[in-house]
Amino acid sequence: MDQSFIETIAKDYKERVKRVFLFEPLQELGRKNRTDKKGKEIDMKSLGLFTLLFFFEMKLMREKKSGISELIQFLQKFTNGTYDLDEKQLEEIARIILSTFRPGTGKKKIQSFFNWETQQDDQIDYSYIKATDFDVKNNRQYYTLDDDGLELVFATKEYFQEFQLSIHQLMLRKLLEKGEFVGALRQINEMRMDVETIHERMVKLEHEIKRSIVSIETQKRFMEVIEDRNFRLSLENEEFQELQQFVSETRNNYYYQPNPEKEKEAYELLLQIEKELSIVHSQHRDLLNQSFVLKKHALEAAEESLYYIGVDTFNIDQDIVSKIISTPLPLESMKGVLAPFLTIEKIETWSLLSIFAPQSWSEDDQSSNNAVFDTIDEEEANAKYVNIKRKLYADMMNNMVEIFEGKTEWLLSEWIDQLQTRQHPWLNNRAFYDFIILCHQRSPLFQEKESEEESALHLLSNALELLNNKIVVIEEIQEIIKVNERFEIQNMTFYLKENSHT
DSSP: OOHHHHHHHHTTHHHHHHHHHTTHHHHHHHTOOOBOTTOOBOOHHHHHHHHHHHHHHHHHTTOOOOBHHHHHHHHHHHHBTTBOOOHHHHHHHHHHHHHHHSOTTSOOEEEEEEETTTTEEEEEEEOOEEEEEEETTTTEEEEEEOHHHHHHHHHTSOOOSTTHHHHHHHHHHHHHHHTOHHHHHHHHHHHHHHHHHHHHHHHHHHHHHHHHOOSHHHHHHHHHHHHHHHHHHHHHHHHHHHHHHHHHHHHHHHHTOSOTTTTHHHHHHHHHHHHHHHHHHHHHHHHHHHHHHHHHHHHHHHHHHHHHHHHHHOOHIIIIIHHHHHSOOOHHHHHHHHGGGSOOOOOOOOOGGGGGSOOOOSSSOOSOOSOOTTSOOTTTOOHHHHHHHHHHHHHHHHHHHHHTTTOSEEEHHHHHHHHHHTTOGGGGOHHHHHHHHHHHHHOSBOOOOOOHHHHHTOTTHHHHHTTTTEEEEEEEEEEEEEOSSSOEEEEEEEEEEEOTTO
16 A cells, blocks of 8 residues: 555544544433433433524524523423423533533533544534523523534434525525635525525425315415425525625625735625625525415415315205205204305495595596586586575675775785784685685686676676776785685785776
């Protein structure tokens, strides 16, 4: 054998030994002898592995408040029916497991060995569980899995299905934190493959749903699968968002380095990572939308299948008519039998919401049955209503002409001030503001020669007669007049001119 063969055998010896010593805490727990109240020996090695899996699940669900109390509750439920343990024993077991994976000093576990590759004594540091936060108010310490804890969990099972993408997300964060950007790019490519795999499974699931839903039980089973998929996709989407934010912050830190040329390669890698991660995240969001659509398809497939099954198997003569004729049923039971075949009771009522229907305020809109603002509908065109409205508008016009007699220009605000001084009731009446708006719409105002039929449709016919041979022109200005708590109106200028057309 030549020397190169020996060197090949010893190459990467430290990495191999690291994987061998990775399981040492479980072996150490296996050597701790503990029994329950009935003297049954407790499998501490398995409980240690389940503790790692507990913190792994908490990490996947993004639950950061996991401490000794939560671990005790988990062990109590998990061992219920297998071991007879009280709270004191459970707490002792939980603290033994935690101290095995994480020494009480807070330092990492150290394994010493002889490195055959370097021909020197060497050592490896392990960190399975680390502290994340401390609640000062309740004096509680919270924990989470560290790198070696994750590696040990991964080494115990091949996660090729539902956890694969979540695991790659965790590994991507670790690579970014260590600055291994080339490995991070490779990890993103693996995540893209995970997303494509999930898409293929969802397509298969959709076809299976359309083929197989023939009962309520089958529908419930598929709905549970879909709900679980939606929950996991939502968690993965949140992790994608945090990863994108983390990459963006890391890129900004490299951009503002004092020596940008030195960090140029790392910055370019981060730009590529940000771009590739955004593409994978977009594909993953499409999966989330597809999952919600899949849930809708499952409900529709169940409804259709149950409907057609009912149509094929239902026989009205056998299931309904013979039941009624052959079995004398009381009246209350007859109602129950016939109720599904009767139409729903219908009552035509007036809805209060109809007051919010569109209202027509112009002559152009003839599609609505609402009253036109400046004319009288035929249904309302009775002599009493017309006379009252015309007389009121004529009184208002007469009042304005008398107040501003001798003037050729005045403001609406001046007229309102005069009415407020007299405390005139018009200011609290909607008809006063309708009169002003109507005059503005008809401006310029002057007495027209109209037929009796046309004159009957105009509410201002009596008021215009008071102008004689004058013309009133009305123009808006920007000021808003707040007359009282109920009414506001835009100020206007009134101009009185001679009628040159007469």
